[in-house]
Amino acid sequence: MSVDLRNVHRCFRCGWCKLPSTFIDYNCPSYVRFHFESYSPGGRLWLIRAWLKKELRWSDRLAEILFSCVGCRNCSENCKMRFKDEVTDWIIAAKSVAIEEGLAPPKVREFLENIAKFGNPWGLPRSQRATWISGVKKYEGDEYLLYLGCESSYLEAGRKVARNVIEVLEAAGISFGILGNEEECDGNEAYMLGEMGLFQELAFKNMKLFQELGVKKVLTISPHAYNAMKKYPARSFEVIHFTQLLYELVKEGKFRFSRMECKVTYHDPCFLGRYNGIYLEPRKILLSIPGLKLVEMKRTRENSFCCGGGSGNFVFDLLHGMESPARVRVREALETGAKVLAIACPICRCMLEDAIKDEGLEEEFEVKDVAEMILDSMKSR
């Protein structure tokens, strides 16, 4: 990332970036959560400028304002200026300055230190990375390296996604293997938090390992890993998100679906959608299930409302509370009348499952990943 923070003054604070292109409601997760202008993209950029110009000193509040940006990229999507792509990058670059100067909040520092020391943001032993998984062979020249990522290795919600993807791949007879405890963090959150040195180190380690193993295709469970690996310099392998492969398999007729009367709404993960333009594949998979009715939320595709878990917030969650983005999103999903909130990201699953519990909606509907929907349909024969 090459960003010149000296250009941050170009933000006019007009506020287009707070909204989706449909204008239907505010779409910046931290603004929705806090509602102070300071937590909007424009307010944040003006405060970054004031801080860099020494008009304001660093404070806990400024730290919260900066690090509660989840990096969902709605601002860049909807900014009307020529520098629109730089808006998200400016915020990351400011986080970078805070990290370099040792100013990041303790929770953020701990998150990054844990990744550096233990290869995961919780500081859990590396040896526990793959202990939960059994019966899956390690990668040895298979067609795909299935990269699980931290959240699918350590979080129960993420493990569910991984188990479902593995079961679907096995059912389709796909040749794949995993890295087990040798797997390293993908570095996406390090990048989004502005810890570029750590990101580069993780990218280097992963690429070296993949090269040594002769990996040609990496299949990621998490859109975050997919996004990070797309940024790896001089990458010698192809990166594929699991929904992309599953859609190909659906087209090839690898699955025998049964009718499943079910109303489903799909939540676009930011790192699959806005960052990488993958909107169709997950939907086409769902629509290939006979009887499944796909209903869209008010904010969808490019205008999707983030679950609030990005940029490390799935761990340190600066946006928690009654109006947390995940809870707001769950209410929006409920409005569709769907019984299933389909996801394609383990972080989204974690955030939205927790939000459903917080909202007391466990009886109303549930979160399922796209692979699970395939399995449900196959098993309902």
Next chain:
Amino acid sequence: MNKKEVHKALAEIVGEEYVSDSKEDLYIYSRDPGLAEPHEADFVVLPKTVEEVQKIVQLANKERIPVIPAGASLSLSGLTIPYKGGIVIDLRRMDKIIEVNRRSRYVVIEAGVTHGKLKAFLEEQYPDLCHSLPEAPPSATVVGNLMIHGQGHLAQQYGFNSSMVTGLEIVLSSGEICRIGSCALGSYWFSLEPFPIPAGLFLGWFGATGIVTKAGLRLYPKKKLRDVEVFVVEDPNLVPEVIYRVTHTEMAEDITTSAQPYPLMFRDIVMIQIYITGDEEEELEFKRKLIWSSLRDIINSKEGGFMTLAPNMKIAFLERPMSNITRFADVLKGGGFVYCGAIIPIDMFSTALKKLFEIASRNQVTFSHTGRVIGRGHCMMFSFAYPFNREDPESMEKARKAIQESYIATLEIGGIPWKPEPPIQRVLLEKMPRETAELLKRIRSLLDPNGIMNPGNWSV
């Protein structure tokens, strides 16, 4: 009460997380994107209900603390800057669209509803209705726009947005809640008339007489199709005649004007954008034909003509609101522009344009003009707009000087500066007859005896 006690009292009203005196929040709420000097607020509060606004104002009145109601603070003329400190009340958590009465064509909204949200809501739920949408960013609030007598895309047909108000709910400086219009008698918000109209005591006052917490607003038929024709003249003296003829046809939805030095293809011409709508192609064609016909002799004499629009140009003209207006802030790659929206008689168009050229040339600034016809040619908003670079003090100073001269020029040609910044408000008050200024002072004193409501604005 000391500051700590006020903070505690505010937190008891709105909840701890919706009151702030952190220097970061105060920094943002102490300035707007224009060129007005910042003044620091003491607190920012985010109420959710009218009762919370009421309690905040009661507290402020008792303690003689200024209160500054704010929407998106996009006036660019510092109207929500807390000139005397105090409590900035950001009303944007009050964002419910309460009711649409389709057959009576009105909507009732809370003060924090944005133009974007209302537009989106109507398009989804009532596609045959629309409100008059200004060219402000969609994050601007509808009520904020009413408080400054804003104009939208229906201004040519129906006038200022503030003349579309059908009812108001207001929190007075005493904390009393008043309703004005039919909503004062019953549950319908359909009309201000035939009462005496006290709404004028609040509209256009920038919150200096009371805080509007709800508004009823007229909605209008929204046609399925919309198109634009751009008529171009080299001689600005022709513009009033073109507008007169087109408004006479009563076929246009919206009529706007523009002039700018760059790109070069736009130099030395004035463009008149004529928007037409219809439910069917035939209706559009009929309107287009009448408008063309009204201008035929000007076309034949080659003094003006319709421009062929490239597809991307047409898309830009038809965008609602037009993002190109916002994009002007980045002309100098510097994040800012200011403009003086002059409300002028249409006859004065060419004089105003000449003044704009002179001011821009004298101050060595680039510029842009956009204008909008209000009523059937009864007047127009003529903007003198200048970009500046927030990192370049010289460009800021030039823009500041140019905008001051534009305000003066507006007065010289008999116009009225729209949403003027406080120093210009003072110039206006000095220029008007003493008795008129005294009347405004008396009204203000009556409604705000302790001078707590957005002080610095309309202060005699």
